[in-house]
Amino acid sequence: MANTYTQIYVHIIFAVKARGNLISDRWEEQLYKYITGIVEGNKQKLMIINGMPDHLHLLVGLKPDCSISDLVRQIKCCSSKWINERRFISGRFEWQTGYSAFSVGRYHLRAVINYIESQKQHHARNSFKDEYVGLLRDNQIDFREEYLFEFL
Secondary structure (H helix, E strand, O other): OOOOOOOEEEEEEEEEHHHOOOOOOOOHHHHHHHHHHHHHHOOOEEEEEEEEOOEEEEEEEEOOOOOHHHHHHHHHHHHHHHHHHHOOOOOOOOEOOOOEEEEEOHHHHHHHHHHHHOHHHHOOOOOHHHHHHHHHHHOOOOOOHHHOOOOO
């Protein structure tokens, strides 16, 4: 649409099913490249991706016609299929149901990028649960803790 100007950034987080530590450093770089291709194939801009063996963080620049839920669904569906086809793990790889998405203002981009870049250092001190609950609380998102995580 002519004369439409937007600047939409979203910090997306999702976890491996049952919070399994399944994403190996041997193939995580390939996974990040594959997910980058999914995002770019949907004509969105992946600013950064990083994570831990049990979860991922993405910062995405979105166009206004992009549905966040559709994009995350496609990322999770295609990447889990890709992981399983390559047999990176024994058994079946799945992402946990659901995700979180936080809007990010332009003036906070650098802080969010730094936060995502430093995931490995951050999690040397803090658990994923503490991180996740903290982000929900910081963003004033109502939640029921019994529905946050699936465990084996």
